[in-house]
Amino acid sequence: MALFGSARDASLVRSINRELINRYIDTEIVFYKLSLNDTKANMYDESDSKIYYSPMRINCLVLKEEKAYTSDDNYDSTRLGEFAFLRDDLKDKNIVVEEGDVLEWDNEFYEIDGVGSSQYWTGRNPATDIGHTNGDRGEFGLSIAIKVTAHVTRRNRLNIQDVRTGINRSNNIPRNL
Amino acid sequence: MAQNIAIWPGSSSFFTGDSPFGLYDSDSTFRSDADKVADWCAKRMGYPINDIELQPINFFACFEEAVSEYGAQLNTYNIRDNMLNLYGASTSSNLTGQKVSPNFGGLIELAEEYGTEAGSGGNIPYYTGSISMTSNKQIYDLTDSSVTLLESGTPGTDSIEIKRLFHEPPPAIVKYFDPFIGTGLGSQQMMETFGFGSMSPGVSFMMMPMYADMLRLQAIEFNDHIRKSAYSFELINNRIKFFPIPNGANFTKVHFQYIKKSDRSNPLKGEIGTISDFSNVPYDNVVYSNINDVGKQWIRKYALALAKEMLGFIRGKYSSLPIPNAEVTLNGSDLLSAGQAEKEALLTEIKETLDTMSRQSQLERKQAESDAMQQQMNKIPLKIYIG
Numbered sequence: 001m002a003l004f005g006s007a008r009d010a011s012l013v014r015s016i017n018r019e020l021i022n023r024y025i026d027t028e029i030v031f032y033k034l035s036l037n038d039t040k041a042n043m044y045d046e047s048d049s050k051i052y053y054s055p056m057r058i059n060c061l062v063l064k065e066e067k068a069y070t071s072d073d074n075y076d077s078t079r080l081g082e083f084a085f086l087r088d089d090l091k092d093k094n095i096v097v098e099e100g101d102v103l104e105w106d107n108e109f110y111e112i113d114g115v116g117s118s119q120y121w122t123g124r125n126p127a128t129d130i131g132h133t134n135g136d137r138g139e140f141g142l143s144i145a146i147k148v149t150a151h152v153t154r155r156n157r158l159n160i161q162d163v164r165t166g167i168n169r170s171n172n173i174p175r176n177l
Numbered sequence: 178m179a180q181n182i183a184i185w186p187g188s189s190s191f192f193t194g195d196s197p198f199g200l201y202d203s204d205s206t207f208r209s210d211a212d213k214v215a216d217w218c219a220k221r222m223g224y225p226i227n228d229i230e231l232q233p234i235n236f237f238a239c240f241e242e243a244v245s246e247y248g249a250q251l252n253t254y255n256i257r258d259n260m261l262n263l264y265g266a267s268t269s270s271n272l273t274g275q276k277v278s279p280n281f282g283g284l285i286e287l288a289e290e291y292g293t294e295a296g297s298g299g300n301i302p303y304y305t306g307s308i309s310m311t312s313n314k315q316i317y318d319l320t321d322s323s324v325t326l327l328e329s330g331t332p333g334t335d336s337i338e339i340k341r342l343f344h345e346p347p348p349a350i351v352k353y354f355d356p357f358i359g360t361g362l363g364s365q366q367m368m369e370t371f372g373f374g375s376m377s378p379g380v381s382f383m384m385m386p387m388y389a390d391m392l393r394l395q396a397i398e399f400n401d402h403i404r405k406s407a408y409s410f411e412l413i414n415n416r417i418k419f420f421p422i423p424n425g426a427n428f429t430k431v432h433f434q435y436i437k438k439s440d441r442s443n444p445l446k447g448e449i450g451t452i453s454d455f456s457n458v459p460y461d462n463v464v465y466s467n468i469n470d471v472g473k474q475w476i477r478k479y480a481l482a483l484a485k486e487m488l489g490f491i492r493g494k495y496s497s498l499p500i501p502n503a504e505v506t507l508n509g510s511d512l513l514s515a516g517q518a519e520k521e522a523l524l525t526e527i528k529e530t531l532d533t534m535s536r537q538s539q540l541e542r543k544q545a546e547s548d549a550m551q552q553q554m555n556k557i558p559l560k561i562y563i564g
Contacts (some may be wrong), residue, residue: 004495007179008180008182009179011181013495014179014181015181015182015228016228016498017498019227019228059346060501061500061501063502084501084503086500086501087501088179121498122393143497144500144501145499146501
């Protein structure tokens with residue numbers, strides 16, 4: 001029987017986290033959930049016309065790495081980023097973050113490479129705690145965060161924003177020039 | 178399903194039973210102030226900029242404790258200042274909010290034991306007893322129940338202390354009226370001549386000046402003192418020795434007064450149900466609505482200190498708390514130390530304030546005031562009278 005990390009204490013941790021992330025820090029990203037049903041894939045299960053659900057604004061903590069150039073001629077670059085979400089916030093909004101989803105932040109689009117949720121308070125996730133799930137004891141511990149690693153991707157591949165659009169103005173050059 | 182414990186919602190609504198002890202819930206002023214104090218404390222700790230991880234009932238508990246602490250300090254001071262006046266008073270009357278008049282009750286009670294030893298009052302009964310004399314026997318054992326008779330207790334069983342022993346020679350006046358000796362003044366014969374003889378010993382005093390009686394009495398006493406064995410005794414432990422030797426005619430019984438040692442050493446001499454010490458002086462909780470604004474401000478500040486301390490305990494239960502991908506340390510220790518320092522300062526303040534109001538302090542201040550006034554008056558120039 002654990003003495004520390006009860007559901008009552010976990011509520012305090014959750015409350016502090018919400019205050020800190022949603023009110024004090026208040027860093028918002030835009031989350032685009034990939035719609036698998038609407039996205040058509042080719043025979044290799046690839047798609048160059050992905051469809052996303054409407055964007056959602058979510059608070060999180062962001063760690064943005066420096067830009068890294070991927071080619072020798074320095075024409076192509078990318079950037080890695082780490083996004084940490086409060087798990088209970090996502091749960092309340094019924095959001096599931098998965099690989100392939102897209103995050104927009106600081107005028108860049110990040111495609112999610114990996115999702116992890118292994119940060120537990122008091123070392124215990126109540127959803128998988130055997131004692132709790134068996135009904136032997138109450139709820140102890142808390143799964144704090146969903147941690148996401150992502151890289152910056154080209155926006156013209158995403159079909160989220162119209163890029164390279166505009167009006168070709170007619171030339172106003174005098175004839176016979 | 179995750180449990181979400183509510184925190185301070187921004188306002189409260191006090192209902193009877195919301196405070197832990199419910200000591201002041203029936204007081205409408207307390208009820209209305211409870212919500213205001215909760216609101217004030219939350220705002221003083223940073224709400225609505227910060228979340229306050231307390232519930233309204235936590236603030237109500239702080240408020241109730243602050244009122245009780247104020248009352249306890251007040252009552253402690255009153256008890257300390259009045260204890261000597263309260264010893265032996267009834268515990269059934271409520272002294273809260275009452276003016277206690279000084280009296281000598283406690284002081285006299287402290288002195289009663291001296292009165293007992295001196296035989297002038299006191300709080301231990303004096304009993305009477307007697308020793309029956311046997312001819313030619315000088316020494317008697319007081320524990321011998323065949324010779325000693327006690328009003329209370331049993332000889333040899335109950336330990337007694339003789340306080341007074343009535344063993345003195347017969348007064349001279351007895352011999353003065355001795356019908357066989359006569360007065361030698363011939364007054365009886367004279368009265369018989371008038372037909373008043375044998376009517377009353379009062380005739381002895383007829384036609385005689387007072388000094389003549391005194392001289393005659395002194396003569397009788399002087400005679401007994403020189404020519405007869407003195408009436409005295411010697412009492413050591415349980416044995417008593419009488420002088421002169423009893424002969425069956427000079428004295429047959431000696432009376433005495435005594436106390437039982439068990440009475441003297443019995444510490445429970447007061448009435449049951451009277452004030453005996455600090456714990457049963459009948460001071461109850463103060464009536465909140467009767468507290469003045471000075472007191473109410475102290476209570477509010479003390480409630481805030483308690484709330485800070487409580488929030489400090491809550492935020493400090495875990496030294497650091499996890500946030501996504503990191504950890505944070507809350508201000509629990511700051512709140513705790515601030516709350517405790519404020520509590521201590523408030524308690525010191527109220528104790529010092531109350532100490533300056535004790536009877537002793539007030540008299541000292543009054544004396545200083547009159548001394549200062551007298552010094553000032555001395556500096557007023559006196560008029561020079563020119564006749």
